[in-house]
Amino acid sequence: MKTYTLLLVEDEEGLRKVYTDYLTENGFDVIEAKDGEEAVEKAIKYADDIDIVLLDLMLPKLDGLGVLKMLRNNNKTRNLLIYITTVLASDETIKETKELGADGYMIKDNLTPEDIKNRIIELIKSNENQGVK
């Protein structure tokens, strides 16, 4: 199974540990970030290795939308696959993330870690098929 590298941005420790453990067991290398600033730092540092970013919106220091803006404005991270994972579900929020350049949106309330893993793989694969990376 191919190994993908994922940047996990999630401030809730209880969730972060679950996702990291599960994804690691299922073939991912997981880089963790627990706030917005750390997310931008690590995204830039590991940009060449990262296959996908899982980005929560409600983060301390710099929120998800702020992270999204900064990553899209930076040459190194401009083309990273970014998947929003959040409990927020309003149309305005979804629209806003799309306008700021997110590649997808997951409302994580009703998704198990397995669901999230499957979605991530789906997004990465369809991106590869497009021949963008």
Add this chain to the structure above:
Amino acid sequence: MMNLPELRKIEDLVLNKYTGKEILVDVLEEEYKFLHKFKKQFLGISLFLIDSERKFLDEVYTTNLRKSVKTINSDTSKISLKISQLKNTPIYTILFEKEFTKSDGIPFDTKHIGNIDEKFFGDVKVTYIYRVKYLGKPVGILCFYASKPRISKDTLEVLEFLSQIVMISLQKIRYESEIDRLKSKVNYLEKHKEDADKRKDDFISVVSHELKTPISIAKNNLWMFKNKYGTQITNEELQYLKSLEHGLYRMQKIVDNMLDLSRIQDNRLELEIGEFDLYDLTLQSARSFREQADKKGLDLIYPKKIVAPIETDGTRLQEVIENLISNAIKYTEKGSVGIMIDDLGQFYKVSVVDTGPGISDHDKVKIFTKFGQASEGLKLSKSGESTGLGLYVAKNFIEQMGGDIGFESELGKGSTFWIKVPKKYNGKRKDVSAQKSKAFFIFSPGVSSG
């Protein structure tokens, strides 16, 4: 006399056309035009209304023949006439030449009448004065100036009618300004209601999102635990986990219900319409209750297989069906709970039939209300759950889908709860700029729009 078409026309103009502050002037112009044509002896009309301090009558209008222009004068020539002394009789006959006959002893200064004559009427011999009232109180006088001292009874009736019209005009002005005042009050209240709604909305949003996170953390950790150690767990240990899971499930449902309830109350509930198979949805819901039914020793009867395509809010429809099945199982101690689907042409009917104790007439009325919960003759199951919101929310969902919900029940014989849903959805659709399934979606496969 009263049926003269011109008179009716003036009345109609006041009632249906004239509006705003100019009503009085417009009306009096029309009245003068008519009167002068009707009987040449009439040379003009004046209207005086009481001032705000209730001391004097101010001239509001006088026909101006020379200039043929309306005059609205509010502070020239005050008549020193004390309003409180105006009596009930509608007519005062005043002979010009600074003499007047009072029929009831009220002093009346004719200086003003002299001015009127100087203005334009060289020939005024008689002034017919009618008292103008508003809400039963005298507020002014209406004067008809005539060049002949004699007048027929019919003509008197016409003058009386004309003065009534003036009073109606006055009322209309007052009503219109009252309506404006109320309108601006309503606008103010509506604007502030919107602000209040936004604040309430934020509060509920914040609270429910705050709750969603810890619930999500708990659910995910529980899932991980089962995922990692599931094979090593004894059945007994598994039971504890199952209860934990169920507790979390209920918490999630309450949070979702809270949001839906606040949206329903504010008329902001938006359905997420999609294509589903009703049989699949119903079977899935029914299956999720198998264990609960087995534990109680109840027969759970699944619906017969049919192909049932439907266009509706599948998730919420499933919630409603699960609500009905859950209630049926909760309130039935022995026998069975059966779920049936009927194809009724334009609608489907899903029924949940139980062999429970039935619902008393007393409790029947409470069923779909916000906190109604049938309790008579029932022992609440040990889990004793239910905030009582379930059927109230269910009814709102189903009605918004264009359907109907109801039940039949008899004490001692069990109950049947049913829903009827249209096969095709015919209501308001959400205007979504991004496609939205319940859990996730991809904006544009693989291409970043940075």
